[in-house]
Amino acid sequence: xxxxxxxxxxxxxxxxxxxxxxxxxxxxxxxxxxAARVTFVxxxxxxxxxxxxxxxxxxxxxxxxxxxxxxxxxDLVPPPPPEPGSEVSEGAPLPLGGPWxxxxxxxxxxxxxxxxxxxxxxxxxxxxxxxxxxVSVDYELLPAVVGVGGALAAGTLLFExxxxxxxxTSGEAADDAIFDGCDAVVERTIVNQxxxxxxxxxxxxxxxxxxxxxxxxxxxxxxxxxxxxxxGVLGMDPxxxxxxxxxxxxxxxxKVGVDRDAILVAWAARKTGRALRWVESxxxxxxxxxxxxxQEQTIKIGGTADGRVLAYRLDVVQDTGAYPRMSGFLxxxxxxxxxxxxxxxxxxxxxxxxVTNTTPISAYRGAGRPEATAAIERAMDLFAAEIGxxxxxxxxxxxxxxxxxxxxxxxxxxxxxxxxxxxxxKVLAAAGYGELRAEQARRRERGDVMQxxxxxxxxxxxxxxxxxAGETARLTVAGDGTATVYTGSSAHGQGHHxxxxxxxxxxxxxxxxxxxxxxxxTDLIPEGVGTYASRSxxxxxxxxxxAALDVKEQGRRVAADMFEAAEADLExxxxxxxxxxxxxxxxSRSWAEVATHAGADGLVAYVQYTGDAPTFPFGxxxxxxxxxxxxxxxxxxxxxxxxxxxxxVSPVLAEGQRHGGIAQGVAQALLEEMIYDADGNPLTATxxxxxxxxxxxxxxxxxxxxxxxxxxNPLGVKGIGEAGTIGATPAVQNAVIDAVSHLGxxxxxxxxxPARVWAAISEATSDLEDQ
Amino acid sequence: MKVSVTVNxxxxxxEVPDRTLLVHFLRDVANLTATNVGCDSTSCGACTVLLDGKxxxxxxxxxxxxxxxxxxxxxxxxxxxGEMHPVQAAxxxxxxxxxxxxxxxxxxxxxxxxxxxxxxxxxxxRTALEGNLCRCTGYHNIVRAVLAAAPAASERRVG
Numbered sequence: 001x002x003x004x005x006x007x008x009x010x011x012x013x014x015x016x017x018x019x020x021x022x023x024x025x026x027x028x029x030x031x032x033x034x035a036a037r038v039t040f041v042x043x044x045x046x047x048x049x050x051x052x053x054x055x056x057x058x059x060x061x062x063x064x065x066x067x068x069x070x071x072x073x074x075d076l077v078p079p080p081p082p083e084p085g086s087e088v089s090e091g092a093p094l095p096l097g098g099p100w101x102x103x104x105x106x107x108x109x110x111x112x113x114x115x116x117x118x119x120x121x122x123x124x125x126x127x128x129x130x131x132x133x134x135v136s137v138d139y140e141l142l143p144a145v146v147g148v149g150g151a152l153a154a155g156t157l158l159f160e161x162x163x164x165x166x167x168x169t170s171g172e173a174a175d176d177a178i179f180d181g182c183d184a185v186v187e188r189t190i191v192n193q194x195x196x197x198x199x200x201x202x203x204x205x206x207x208x209x210x211x212x213x214x215x216x217x218x219x220x221x222x223x224x225x226x227x228x229x230x231x232g233v234l235g236m237d238p239x240x241x242x243x244x245x246x247x248x249x250x251x252x253x254x255k256v257g258v259d260r261d262a263i264l265v266a267w268a269a270r271k272t273g274r275a276l277r278w279v280e281s282x283x284x285x286x287x288x289x290x291x292x293x294x295q296e297q298t299i300k301i302g303g304t305a306d307g308r309v310l311a312y313r314l315d316v317v318q319d320t321g322a323y324p325r326m327s328g329f330l331x332x333x334x335x336x337x338x339x340x341x342x343x344x345x346x347x348x349x350x351x352x353x354x355v356t357n358t359t360p361i362s363a364y365r366g367a368g369r370p371e372a373t374a375a376i377e378r379a380m381d382l383f384a385a386e387i388g389x390x391x392x393x394x395x396x397x398x399x400x401x402x403x404x405x406x407x408x409x410x411x412x413x414x415x416x417x418x419x420x421x422x423x424x425x426k427v428l429a430a431a432g433y434g435e436l437r438a439e440q441a442r443r444r445e446r447g448d449v450m451q452x453x454x455x456x457x458x459x460x461x462x463x464x465x466x467x468x469a470g471e472t473a474r475l476t477v478a479g480d481g482t483a484t485v486y487t488g489s490s491a492h493g494q495g496h497h498x499x500x501x502x503x504x505x506x507x508x509x510x511x512x513x514x515x516x517x518x519x520x521x522t523d524l525i526p527e528g529v530g531t532y533a534s535r536s537x538x539x540x541x542x543x544x545x546x547a548a549l550d551v552k553e554q555g556r557r558v559a560a561d562m563f564e565a566a567e568a569d570l571e572x573x574x575x576x577x578x579x580x581x582x583x584x585x586x587x588s589r590s591w592a593e594v595a596t597h598a599g600a601d602g603l604v605a606y607v608q609y610t611g612d613a614p615t616f617p618f619g620x621x622x623x624x625x626x627x628x629x630x631x632x633x634x635x636x637x638x639x640x641x642x643x644x645x646x647x648x649v650s651p652v653l654a655e656g657q658r659h660g661g662i663a664q665g666v667a668q669a670l671l672e673e674m675i676y677d678a679d680g681n682p683l684t685a686t687x688x689x690x691x692x693x694x695x696x697x698x699x700x701x702x703x704x705x706x707x708x709x710x711x712x713n714p715l716g717v718k719g720i721g722e723a724g725t726i727g728a729t730p731a732v733q734n735a736v737i738d739a740v741s742h743l744g745x746x747x748x749x750x751x752x753x754p755a756r757v758w759a760a761i762s763e764a765t766s767d768l769e770d771q
Numbered sequence: 772m773k774v775s776v777t778v779n780x781x782x783x784x785x786e787v788p789d790r791t792l793l794v795h796f797l798r799d800v801a802n803l804t805a806t807n808v809g810c811d812s813t814s815c816g817a818c819t820v821l822l823d824g825k826x827x828x829x830x831x832x833x834x835x836x837x838x839x840x841x842x843x844x845x846x847x848x849x850x851x852x853g854e855m856h857p858v859q860a861a862x863x864x865x866x867x868x869x870x871x872x873x874x875x876x877x878x879x880x881x882x883x884x885x886x887x888x889x890x891x892x893x894x895x896x897r898t899a900l901e902g903n904l905c906r907c908t909g910y911h912n913i914v915r916a917v918l919a920a921a922p923a924a925s926e927r928r929v930g
Contacts, residue, residue, distance in 0.1 A: 252906070656912065695913065
């Protein structure tokens with residue numbers, strides 16, 4: 001029996017549980033012995049001109065080795081001016097250049113609280129914090145642009161040489177003709193609030209420049225992309241840069257590539273000739289690491305009185321923070337996935353990206369897709385309420401039928417496989433939907449203080465959107481019979497090492513215990529892409545699978561030679577991991593013998609796999625919330641999900657991904673928000689202020705299994721990393737609103753905090769009293 | 772000042788600046804790097820260790836305050852033969868960790884919880900772990916691991 005699909009515990013865990021991981025701050029390598037500490041001086045103001053800087057006091061402070069400012073950056077070649085017509089395309093997740101370009105250290109102007117202004121290099125980190133306080137910067141304040149409204153008003157422009165704060169606009173102008181013939185039409189502007197990704201390990205990097213070579217350890221999701229970026233910025237050949245990712249304490253999209261702060265660590269190591277290490281504090285992380293979400297969405301939905309949705313419009317304004325690091329990519333994905341799992345005839349989408357004096361926005365678990373799902377799932381509930389129909393019924397009436405796949409949406413996405421109604425029916429049954437509605441009715445009838453809400457979300461998402469970028473795998477089998485996988489994919493908690501070993505054992509019969517997985521070292525793995533967009537298994541995993549097939553065919557040839565038999569007569573016993581002539585298991589050859597016979601290098605396969613197309617996982621979530629109508633406090637009491645990501649290779653890992661995603665979705669719906677005041681000061685810049693979700697605010701989750709294999713790749717797998725946030729966020733928000741919908745409440749923005757819910761209840765009940 | 776702490780059964784003594792935090796004493800002086808720093812406001816619990824048998828956030832204890840005390844970190848939990856503590860074993864069996872960064876602190880908080888309450892309910896586990904943040908697992912399998920470890924952990928004394 002294949003090991004795939006079985007409940008295997010992780011190979012990573014014994015080390016992490018007994019000795020702890022080795023994150024950047026834990027590295028005790030000889031190359032980093034005596035490494036000095038980098039501490040950043042960051043802007044305390046949102047928008048200002050820098051009119052002067054005095055570093056003398058800092059330079060004289062104990063332990064200070066250097067203070068570096070933009071004046072010291074004389075060894076970097078500025079990037080060439082963009083060629084005419086070479087604007088970054090809307091769908092590419094790359095920074096906008098030209099007038100919108102982001103410097104490494106602030107040059108004359110700061111545009112958000114937390115922007116790096118200077119670097120202090122000291123013997124130890126305590127000295128660094130002291131000395132950074134002594135750097136005196138003169139700021140001539142400029143009006144801060146905060147929020148979508150402020151950016152569009154354009155009273156203040158962030159960038160010279162521009163005419164607005166809107167670097168990217170794309171899509172169709174509104175045309176209400178699509179709503180002609182609708183019995184009911186609802187329109188609403190909703191907020192998908194700004195979040196802090198907040199991996200438990202913040203950003204960190206260490207660098208050593210010696211003998212013309214840069215060695216760089218960094219907490220990233222992509223060693224090879226990091227090397228590419230460093231080579232470009234530092235003007236070095238990639239071959240003299242080695243990027244190593246030690247253990248990485250979570251990423252969630254915010255560690256894709258490498259940030260300006262971390263690049264500066266590499267630059268400073270070359271500049272000073274010292275080995276350097278930078279490990280940001282949490283307070284730095286909350287303003288220095290990119291944030292996610294931050295969209296204002298205007299949704300308009302219309303359909304027939306019997307529940308058929310005919311038309312939908314989504315108009316997105318993406319707050320991208322101070323610098324457009326992702327161009328128009330996030331709202332591009334939001335628009336691509338606008339219709340979700342529904343068969344809607346007429347769809348219009350538009351997006352505008354605006355810059356504001358806040359921390360830049362980038363990917364956060366789902367990256368544009370949770371925003372799309374939140375919009376359409378709120379719209380479906382608003383429409384259901386408008387026509388007085390059960391939200392489950394409205395969804396069922398509009399889900400794309402199973403016989404329509406592959407299905408191309410009006411926005412141009414081609415969904416590969418799906419059975420959306422079955423996923424919905426499964427969660428409704430598992431949740432006991434009918435009984436929940438009956439209990440809700442009883443509580444409403446009694447006028448209970450604690451009201452019950454049931455929230456639904458059906459979703460489809462896109463994973464491995466950049467399938468064509470592919471992934472690499474090198475697989476070797478050595479003379480001792482052990483296998484080593486070198487993967488271009490990158491692990492930061494997902495369990496790659498376990499899953500890749502399972503794939504090798506399944507195909508070759510080499511036990512997992514004899515399979516070593518190596519990732520994140522560009523000297524060993526020069527080519528690779530890394531981890532984001534739920535791409536690892538369907539690209540990196542398939543690459544490993546194909547490498548195993550290649551090794552198997554090599555093994556067959558070698559074994560045929562050993563047995564002096566025809567290749568076609570050879571068979572591999574994957575239970576024992578041995579080769580034999582068909583029908584003669586007594587005379588068998590082990591992988592060790594075969595690899596030894598193959599030569600000094602053993603067996604080696606290298607695969608650069610490119611996917612044919614993205615895949616589209618789907619599912620449905622049911623959230624059950626209780627709302628205290630006297631305090632406005634909402635509490636999630638149950639969460640039931642069916643998340644279908646095709647064939648499941650490791651149920652343990654897949655469930656773990658779903659759990660984590662659900663929690664982050666619940667966090668957005670109920671608790672978390674990065675808040676700025678009108679002057680651009682972050683009000684939630686520590687974990688004492690940012691409402692990161694805890695165990696006490698969550699129930700255990702109820703997971704329903706659903707596996708609809710894709711035909712896009714030979715493993716039949718889709719991505720599972722982001723499904724939880726995508727489905728859970730609107731389900732929980734809908735549940736909270738549903739709990740108070742009998743009061744006439746149709747919408748409450750996220751996070752549905754007690755204050756917001758209480759205000760909505762009090763407004764609704766005073767409206768009732770006025771009538 | 773001179774600080775002497777018994778860490779995982781071995782005495783560690785050093786001259787350190789007065790303001791040295793216990794977590795940095797453990798990481799930089801005792802060279803035990805499993806205990807992580809995840810925030811700067813005593814919120815996340817990644818740095819949780821046992822100080823004289825009780826869990827503390829070692830980012831909010833001065834090394835000087837631990838002078839003469841006994842500290843247990845996750846590196847000191849396995850028994851002499853290297854066999855994992857029941858809480859560690861349960862975290863593995865139940866997939867209670869992903870990236871591993873919160874794990875040492877989470878495990879120590881769970882050990883402390885089970886010492887105080889040998890057979891907690893799910894709600895008691897959730898409330899007791901409120902001061903330990905995890906961003907990967909959604910806490911689901913952490914809670915299951917703590918509940919699963921309870922019977923064996925209550926028979927095992929630490930330190």
